[in-house]
Amino acid sequence: MAANPLQFLQQVRGEVAKIHWPARREVLLTTLMVFILAALTAAFFALVDFGIRQALELIIGA
Numbered sequence: 001m002a003a004n005p006l007q008f009l010q011q012v013r014g015e016v017a018k019i020h021w022p023a024r025r026e027v028l029l030t031t032l033m034v035f036i037l038a039a040l041t042a043a044f045f046a047l048v049d050f051g052i053r054q055a056l057e058l059i060i061g062a
Contacts, residue, residue, distance in 0.1 A: 003011065022030075
């Protein structure tokens with residue numbers, strides 16, 4: 001059975017109250033970790049790409 005709009009809003013408010021909202025420090029730290037890991041991943045794949053390119057140039061002789 002469908003709830004009326006008022007009941008729905010009360011249920012939504014109850015569910016939102018259960019959410020664990022992270023602290024500002026936690027958000028900043030996890031954001032910084034994401035940027036650092038993205039940079040490390042980009043550097044790793046850049047090195048792999050460079051190595052493959054050098055190997056292919058040696059094999060092909062271009």
